Amino acid sequence: MRQCRIREGAPVSDFAPEVGVAVDKIRRGDWFFHVNRYGRIHTNIANLKRELRPYLFVEGQPLVNVDIANSQPLLVGITAAQDGDAGDGDAGQGKEGSQAQGGMGQGWNLYVGRGPPKGVVLAIGSQDLRRYLGLCEAGSLYRYVAKHLSDRLEYGTLKQRVLTCLYDKDSHRNAVYRVLEGHFPAVLGFARQVKRADYRQLAQLAQRAESRFMYSQVVPRLMRERPSMFVATIHDSVLVPRGNEEYVREVMASEFRRLGVCLQR
Amino acid sequence: MIASELTDEVIRAEPVLMRVIDRHRQLLGEIGWGDAPLTDQYNLATTFELTGGRDD
Numbered sequence: 001m002r003q004c005r006i007r008e009g010a011p012v013s014d015f016a017p018e019v020g021v022a023v024d025k026i027r028r029g030d031w032f033f034h035v036n037r038y039g040r041i042h043t044n045i046a047n048l049k050r051e052l053r054p055y056l057f058v059e060g061q062p063l064v065n066v067d068i069a070n071s072q073p074l075l076v077g078i079t080a081a082q083d084g085d086a087g088d089g090d091a092g093q094g095k096e097g098s099q100a101q102g103g104m105g106q107g108w109n110l111y112v113g114r115g116p117p118k119g120v121v122l123a124i125g126s127q128d129l130r131r132y133l134g135l136c137e138a139g140s141l142y143r144y145v146a147k148h149l150s151d152r153l154e155y156g157t158l159k160q161r162v163l164t165c166l167y168d169k170d171s172h173r174n175a176v177y178r179v180l181e182g183h184f185p186a187v188l189g190f191a192r193q194v195k196r197a198d199y200r201q202l203a204q205l206a207q208r209a210e211s212r213f214m215y216s217q218v219v220p221r222l223m224r225e226r227p228s229m230f231v232a233t234i235h236d237s238v239l240v241p242r243g244n245e246e247y248v249r250e251v252m253a254s255e256f257r258r259l260g261v262c263l264q265r
Numbered sequence: 266m267i268a269s270e271l272t273d274e275v276i277r278a279e280p281v282l283m284r285v286i287d288r289h290r291q292l293l294g295e296i297g298w299g300d301a302p303l304t305d306q307y308n309l310a311t312t313f314e315l316t317g318g319r320d321d
Binding site: 016018019021033036040047160164199200203207235237 | 268269270271275279280281282283284285292295296297298301304305307308309311312313314315316
């Protein structure tokens with residue numbers, strides 16, 4: 001990360017003063033590197049405003065961000081489909097259910113030591129989970145939800161509402177929630193159960209899945225195959241020098257395939 | 266560079282991190298996360314930022 005620089009001309013003044021502080025920290029080499037208890041890594045780069053990322057460079061090369069469409073809802077879907085015994089064994093169902101799903105995430109210790117609370121019935125094998133995952137694989141979950149809404153929502157708002165329906169305290173029953181619940185009852189049912197004791201648990205599980213995927217699969221492979229390539233992570237996406245984006249996209253898709261997830265491009 | 270654990274105290278002391286929560290404070294409150302520890306609010310806020318900016 002220390003190799004990373006930010007070009008002059010970044011429109012820092014367009015943003016709040018704190019953004020200027022963040023950019024100044026990068027310029028001065030005042031790096032921070034925090035790991036949270038769910039395995040997420042927070043750095044100056046991960047934290048930088050999206051609009052300023054094009055100004056980052058390493059050894060003269062601009063950096064580009066490579067991500068997976070619908071990745072956050074996909075992580076929730078994979079969590080719902082996981083073999084509960086893959087973690088510390090305190091989850092509801094075991095290997096039989098995972099096989100019913102067709103191998104989704106088999107043999108993968110998704111939970112990094114802690115799974116869903118006891119008694120949670122995973123959505124393994126349900127038809128609507130399959131459909132949900134299929135839409136995430138195709139990167140079209142948000143479009144699907146939009147199609148079934150009577151009111152037109154701005155796309156960014158829609159994406160945020162889908163996420164908040166999954167992660168909120170379940171006190172909301174807005175139009176997006178009704179579409180999700182109507183079309184994917186097993187997924188929403190799984191989410192409600194996970195959040196019953198503590199509403200934060202689903203977000204935490206998804207973050208564990210994300211960090212497990214990125215830091216146990218994607219990043220080690222990139223470092224093994226292209227040891228001289230600069231790599232920084234932004235939670236569930238990867239920042240690399242321009243020219244490497246197709247390679248990284250293929251590695252991420254290939255690592256998802258090992259979990260039984262076939263991204264369509 | 267030494268990795269340190271992200272704690273509420275770390276976030277509270279770092280305006281750059283607090284600002285991420287501030288940008289999403291209203292939404293976090295609406296969905297019942299307003300009273301969660303700062304680390305949890307920060308993690309969810311960064312998830313919103315990730316997802317919100319994508320053209321997918």
